[in-house]
Amino acid sequence: MALSDDLKNKIKRAQAGFDRKGKYLTLEANKSTVLRVLDGAWGTDQLFYYQFGIHYLGDESVVCRRVTADSTCLICEESDRLKEEISEKKQVLDQLKNSDLSREEGRALEEEISVLEAQEDALYVSKKWKMNVLVKGEQHPRIYTAPWSIFNSIWGVYVKNAEDGDDILDPVCGCSFECKRTGSGRYDTKYEAEVLIKPKPLMANEDGSANHAEIDRVLSERWDLTEDVEIPSSEEVADAYEKYQNGLASGKIKLDLGDEKQDTKAESKTDTLQETRPEPAPVATGTQSAAARLSARLKDRKF
Numbered sequence: 001m002a003l004s005d006d007l008k009n010k011i012k013r014a015q016a017g018f019d020r021k022g023k024y025l026t027l028e029a030n031k032s033t034v035l036r037v038l039d040g041a042w043g044t045d046q047l048f049y050y051q052f053g054i055h056y057l058g059d060e061s062v063v064c065r066r067v068t069a070d071s072t073c074l075i076c077e078e079s080d081r082l083k084e085e086i087s088e089k090k091q092v093l094d095q096l097k098n099s100d101l102s103r104e105e106g107r108a109l110e111e112e113i114s115v116l117e118a119q120e121d122a123l124y125v126s127k128k129w130k131m132n133v134l135v136k137g138e139q140h141p142r143i144y145t146a147p148w149s150i151f152n153s154i155w156g157v158y159v160k161n162a163e164d165g166d167d168i169l170d171p172v173c174g175c176s177f178e179c180k181r182t183g184s185g186r187y188d189t190k191y192e193a194e195v196l197i198k199p200k201p202l203m204a205n206e207d208g209s210a211n212h213a214e215i216d217r218v219l220s221e222r223w224d225l226t227e228d229v230e231i232p233s234s235e236e237v238a239d240a241y242e243k244y245q246n247g248l249a250s251g252k253i254k255l256d257l258g259d260e261k262q263d264t265k266a267e268s269k270t271d272t273l274q275e276t277r278p279e280p281a282p283v284a285t286g287t288q289s290a291a292a293r294l295s296a297r298l299k300d301r302k303f
């Protein structure tokens, strides 16, 4: 007998609820989580993780096409362009130091460089790594999105063992990792992962031997990590970037110009940060700020 639409919807809603709670692992603060990383072949490297990148643009975040899909990313290209411009301007500044550059002119150029640096810094791509994990005591795999410090620890152990011909992720004789999140907030959160050097089966019988049927079941339940990250089209990235640029121009989005040392590369978004950030220095545009005038003059010089 066919299910009624009403019942179908109820099941769907309930399922979504289970998925939200069960699909993703979030590390609880100040509590160790022991887990096994499950092997796989994901992403461009075809290894156990799926590497992806995120650009945080104001309040929005955009998946980076370069880091995630080895493809063109407008935001990364813009960042490359800014880096080049910064390096050129720094060269100019170096060449002019100890020459006829007045203190004011030097300061204007430095200010212009710091504006560009803040613009470039804000386009930073935050890399993350998704992996299938089995938390100790649980029966089904979950997706864990690891920040750099945790991924780097796992990766280091994985590579070191691989060099010796051992597979730390082996479901029969691999090892667990103990992961920990300490501190809180945007700047004080720390992540650590440590390998527990005691090879054990992923799923064991009562006598401690490998339970192959259960191991196969767990592995067959791994999540498709590719499906978990939606890669935006070039047009979508361009739209998001344009929106961000408009936000900058209208003053809705502010840049950290380095007066207050704050970590713009932190993982989490904050709403309060924007209010505490200093006003950005005027960006050199066609309206010809002092810095822009100087820059134009310097361009004409011969060295």
Ligand SMILES: [Zn+2]
Pocket: 053, 055, 063, 064, 065, 066, 067, 073, 074, 075, 076, 077, 125
């Ligand atoms: Zn990018």
